[in-house]
Amino acid sequence: MILLGLYVHIPFCRRKCGYCDFYSINYDKDTAKTYVDAVKSRLSKIDKTFDTVYFGGGTPSIIGSGVADILSTVRFSENAEITAECNPDSATDEFLSTAAESGVNRLSIGLQSANDSELKLLTRPHTSASVKSAVERARMHNINNISLDVMLGFKGQTKQSLERTIDFCAELEVNHISAYMLKVEERTPFAKIDDISLDGDEIASLYDSCCERLSYHGYGQYEISNFAKSGFECRHNLIYWNCDDYIGLGPAAHSLYDGKRYYYERNLNDFIGGCQPIYDDDFGGRDEYIMLRLRLNDGLNFSEFEKRGFSFESGFLDRCKTLEKAGLLLIKDDRISLTHKGFLVQNSVLTYLL
Numbered sequence: 261m262i263l264l265g266l267y268v269h270i271p272f273c274r275r276k277c278g279y280c281d282f283y284s285i286n287y288d289k290d291t292a293k294t295y296v297d298a299v300k301s302r303l304s305k306i307d308k309t310f311d312t313v314y315f316g317g318g319t320p321s322i323i324g325s326g327v328a329d330i331l332s333t334v335r336f337s338e339n340a341e342i343t344a345e346c347n348p349d350s351a352t353d354e355f356l357s358t359a360a361e362s363g364v365n366r367l368s369i370g371l372q373s374a375n376d377s378e379l380k381l382l383t384r385p386h387t388s389a390s391v392k393s394a395v396e397r398a399r400m401h402n403i404n405n406i407s408l409d410v411m412l413g414f415k416g417q418t419k420q421s422l423e424r425t426i427d428f429c430a431e432l433e434v435n436h437i438s439a440y441m442l443k444v445e446e447r448t449p450f451a452k453i454d455d456i457s458l459d460g461d462e463i464a465s466l467y468d469s470c471c472e473r474l475s476y477h478g479y480g481q482y483e484i485s486n487f488a489k490s491g492f493e494c495r496h497n498l499i500y501w502n503c504d505d506y507i508g509l510g511p512a513a514h515s516l517y518d519g520k521r522y523y524y525e526r527n528l529n530d531f532i533g534g535c536q537p538i539y540d541d542d543f544g545g546r547d548e549y550i551m552l553r554l555r556l557n558d559g560l561n562f563s564e565f566e567k568r569g570f571s572f573e574s575g576f577l578d579r580c581k582t583l584e585k586a587g588l589l590l591i592k593d594d595r596i597s598l599t600h601k602g603f604l605v606q607n608s609v610l611t612y613l614l
């Protein structure tokens with residue numbers, strides 16, 4: 261069964277973090293209100309029922325009851341997973357109570373590190389104590405499915421400091437942890453700082469420690485960067501990796517619907533003014549499906565692959581066997597998946613494979 265997800269981009273932040281390349285502008289109450297109305301107006305023309313809804317950003321929590329206001333125009337299934345990204349400083353009772361009442365049942369909070377000196381280096385405005393408080397207050401509003409984001413690979417981070425961060429998440433008993441490697445994007449302030457990230461070997465070693473420590477605390481890895489207690493894998497993100505359909509609304513939001521990809525430009529005023537999405541490309545078919553499925557621990561199942569009408573080109577399975585011998589890929593029954601070592605060099609593995 262093909263699932264349908266909705267992504268709503270909330271392009272406002274209190275201020276820009278040094279490493280961030282997501283599209284967002286400084287928060288302004290009046291502009292945010294106009295934006296919420298523009299999103300609602302577009303949503304009212306979409307006659308669909310969604311299996312998952314995801315408010316990303318930017319900082320969705322910064323618009324307070326705006327998230328609930330938007331959600332009031334969305335039709336979603338009874339057991340839909342509805343996530344809002346949230347920063348500790350804007351996890352107000354107004355945001356949490358209205359979000360919970362409107363159906364938000366999952367929060368994704370940007371922790372990045374539990375060490376306050378590292379948070380300063382990352383130019384994050386919060387502290388670990390404010391994240392703890394946000395998690396506790398979310399639970400008071402009955403939002404119990406909580407994910408924390410952790411960052412890997414910045415200068416000064418050590419195995420010990422990373423373990424402290426993971427232990428902090430485990431002590432808070434959150435259900436899900438995303439551990440992303442720092443990627444220095446050209447147009448961000450971090451691009452102008454020398455030596456802001458660790459070198460490849462150091463990052464690989466931190467990634468190993470991260471996976472080990474998360475496993476020790478009972479978080480199963482289900483994707484290169486995502487770990488969850490059993491049953492709490494993010495259903496919305498699985499839609500992306502399974503190549504199911506999703507509709508994205510907002511500047512910079514991408515969609516895959518009915519075999520077509522399209523996106524909105526990174527321009528808030530154009531979106532508010534009613535611009536149309538730009539057709540990007542047809543769904544990349546077999547190769548794109550292989551690439552996305554191999555991000556998952558489950559990997560690629562041959563019968564599901566064939567059910568989608570795909571077939572392997574000659575030589576593909578021979579290349580899989582070569583990768584298996586190198587310890588980068590597993591072939592088991594009717595499934596292939598990357599090993600831990602394979603995840604670390606995923607781009608090279610895919611280039612060779614495809």
Ligand code: SF4
Pocket residue numbers: 272273274275276277280281282284317318319347370
């Ligand atoms: S990291 Fe999050 S809070 Fe910081 S600028 Fe980017 S979207 Fe905003």
